[in-house]
């Protein structure tokens with residue numbers, strides 16, 4: 795399962811981050827997941843609950859916020875939300891659009907409890 799390796803990479807990243815704050819305990823993790831990231835939020839959430847045990851994120855609550863796909867239109871220069879299978883600009887119906895958001899899994903926020 796693809797989400798398992800994502801989860802392990804996430805936990806490694808968290809470990810590195812928390813080492814920069816000795817004594818800190820990870821209490822909350824906030825991720826932004828786009829529809830084109832290739833990551834299934836529910837699967838990642840499930841993998842996290844299993845893999846966090848015994849790590850610095852043992853007590854952490856993972857929140858995954860699904861983000862919309864965002865496109866930029868090269869004709870009218872507008873930015874808008876799009877569906878996964880239709881990247882037509884909703885403003886001018888142009889097909890000259892490019893994805894500017896929703897194609898990645900992003901670690902948006904990390905809450906540390908520092909004593």
Ligand SMILES: [Zn+2]
Pocket residue numbers: 867868869870871872883884885886887888
């Ligand atoms: Zn447009």
